[in-house]
Amino acid sequence: MRLCTSAIALVVGLLVNPGAHASELPQRWVSAGGALTEWVAALGGESTLVGVDTTSQHPESVKALPSIGYQRQLSAEGILSLRPQVLIGTEEMGPPPVLAQVRGAGVQVEMFSAQPDLPTLKGNLEHLGKLLGNEAKARQLFSGYEQALNQQKSALVKAQSTQQAPGVLLLLGHAGGKPLIAGKDTAAYWLLQQAGGHNLATHTGYKPFSAESLAGLSPDVLVFADRALTGEAARAALFKENPILAATPAAKNGRVVELDPTLLVGGLGPRLPQSLVKLSAGFYPSQAESAP
Amino acid sequence: MTTPVRPKTLFIGLALLCVLAIWLSLALGPVSLPLLDTLRAALRLMGLPIDPQGLEQAELILGQIRLPRTLLGLAVGGVLALSGVAMQGLFRNPLADPGLVGVSSGAALGAAVAIVGGSLFGGLPDAVGPYLLSLCAFLGGLGVTALVYRLGRRNGQTHVATMLLAGIALTALAGSAVGLFTYLADDATLRTLTFWNLGSLNGASYSRLWPLLLVSAAVALWLPRRAKALNALLLGESEAGHLGIDVEGLKRELVFCTALGVGAAVAAAGMIGFVGLVVPHLVRLLAGPDHRVLLPASILAGASLLLFADLVARLALAPAELPIGIVTAFIGAPFFLYLLLRGRA
Known part of the structure; x- marks a missing residue:
């Protein structure tokens, strides 16, 4: 039976990917990082995933896979019960004794950096491509990604020559209630900066805001990321729970942009360039209109 | 209250329960091993010459994951329950628990310092780094308990009521300090802190195990020797003193053993x-x-109960894992309510 399965895997591997040693490539993967899971799927390795952690929410289909829990609180036996050959995750994966146990059981544990910059992503993608036996695709994905980011950047530079960078606040909430404002040293801060926004928050990390200090900041644009609701419902909930926000210039001018909160976890993911374009369009509205 | 169960029967029953808990803890887990393999691997771990053919996986899971975890559960459950008895004896109050003298809140404070301030200690040698959290939690618990004990002493005597109130005050103080650290923490450390507060036997390894085993063995051997003195204390402090018990020394021992064990x-x-x-x-x-x-x-009962709770924790959501604190509180809180209501009736 096992021989038969591996024979099929070999044949399929050879057909899909000539030149790679499919039989030597790991066929059972467990991913403990949201962005990594997305990249594995983008590289065509979705069928090799046998388990994912709770931060892996995209693509939709991985939600059906067994959940190994939160990336920092993994269980050695739980992971081993999935009989994986590879466990991938960012440096946030842990706790370390569990990783040591998993490694001790002969599972290849691959750590990737969650640093949000292109050289890191390049290294990560090359590594993933090698493990999946699809290096060409990895290179192709990276160059496409780089291109998309460069394009977004040059559009941004053009926009910034005619318009001032808007003052932005990013609110991370749960069904509108008690949102946290993203400050320095967060993925959100980096995202706002890349999209050309000027984050008005000066604190570090995600902190609850006081209504008074918010009134003094008068943001031009509000970005909201809601964990429970999406679209119009999230927007309505946000203003209903926090009436003070309605007095901001952003709300008065209708410049309120939505952001998927899963983008804020685990380094650069494949959906990032798209979201940046969307954010930039919100920050520099006239530019978006003139763009093709 | 009548005494329905004779001690001998009770001990036999509890010993059997404990053996059953140990066996289940070794035999059950997210990885399903054939019963025979588990048995043979267990015998091999005990040093019996058994053919290792085909046992690699069972031996690894049993030896490296389940056995340290089982030992951890036994030690933690036993020592927590024992400290509970010591505290209820000391305060002569059935609602007392080890948290009352500040050991839990002190440990939480130590842990918060280690988790949130951990980056500040980044330059520590590798040998200390992984143990920083445990060390800080241990020292925090010991420190706050020592302070509570010190505050309860007046004119060379320990006033239990003062100690109780000092414990409550310091618990609140430590709680607010933990709150402050929570506020300062970033997203990732916050999650670590939250999970730590819920407890887990996950990731047990021998290197972390042996200090606990030593301490809990010492406490488990020492405290039962004070059974008669604790019985006398039930009558009241002065009565125990008249019976020839060194009450001050007893209080000191109880607080010290609890702080150390918990x-x-x-x-x-x-x-x-x-x-x-x-x-x-x-x-x-x-x-x-x-x-x-x-x-x-x-x-025996504490050790068995914690092992059963851990079985739920590791099997309920497999391959993910539930923090064990959720399971114990889920069983514990309703039972506590039952005690309260029964007392009122």
Whole structure:
């Protein structure tokens, strides 16, 4: 039976990917990082995933896979019960004794950096491509990604020559209630900066805001990321729970942009360039209109 | 209260329960091993010459994952329950638990310092780094307890009521300090802190295990020797003094053993609530208030109960895992309510 399965895997591997040693490539993967899971799927390795952690929410289909829990609180036996050959995750994966146990059981544990910059992503993608036996695709994905980011950047530079960078606040909430404002040293801060926004928050990390200090900041644009609701419902909930926000210039001018909160976890993911374009369009509205 | 169960019967029953818990803890897990393999691997781990052919996986899972975890559960459960008895004896109050003298809140504070301030200690040698959290939690528990004890002393005497109130005040103080650290923490450390507060036997390894085993063995051997003195203390402090008990020395020992035992348990497994409160009650319901029975029986009952709770924790959501503190509190809180309501009736 096992021989038969591996024979099929070999044949399929050879057909899909000539030149790679499919039989030597790991066929059972467990991913403990949201962005990594997305990249594995983008590289065509979705069928090799046998388990994912709770931060892996995209693509939709991985939600059906067994959940190994939160990336920092993994269980050695739980992971081993999935009989994986590879466990991938960012440096946030842990706790370390569990990783040591998993490694001790002969599972290849691959750590990737969650640093949000292109050289890191390049290294990560090359590594993933090698493990999946699809290096060409990895290179192709990276160059496409780089291109998309460069394009977004040059559009941004053009926009910034005619318009001032808007003052932005990013609110991370749960069904509108008690949102946290993203400050320095967060993925959100980096995202706002890349999209050309000027984050008005000066604190570090995600902190609850006081209504008074918010009134003094008068943001031009509000970005909201809601964990429970999406679209119009999230927007309505946000203003209903926090009436003070309605007095901001952003709300008065209708410049309120939505952001998927899963983008804020685990380094650069494949959906990032798209979201940046969307954010930039919100920050520099006239530019978006003139763009093709 | 009548004493329905004779001590001998109780001990045999609890010993059997404990053996069953140990066996289930070794035999069950997210990885399903054939029963025969588990048995053979277990015998091999005990040093019997058994053919290792085809046993690699079973031996690895048993030896490296389940056995250290089982030992951790035994030690933590036993020492928490024992400390619960000591505290209920000391305060002569059935609602006392080890948290009352500040050991839990002190440990939580130590852990918060280690987790949130951990980056500040980034330059520590590798040998210390992984143990920073446990060390800080242990020292925090010991420190706050020492302070509570010190505050309870006046004119060379320990006032239990003062100590109780000092414990409550310092618990609140430590709680607010933990809150401050929570506020300062970033997203990732916040999650770590939250999970630590819920406790877990996950990731047990021998290198972290042996300090706890030593401490809990010492406490488990020492405290039962004070059973008669604790029985006398039930009558009241002056009465115990008239019976020739060194009451001040006894109080000191009880507080010290609790701080040491609970501190080590919390350092190894995080906060695990309700075992220290509920297990002594369970045993008292079965066997009555005699500390000569209560102390050793609580060790067995606490150890078994924690192993069963851990089975739920590791199997309920497999391959993910539930923090064990959720399971114990889920069982413990309703039981606590039952005790309250029964007392009122």
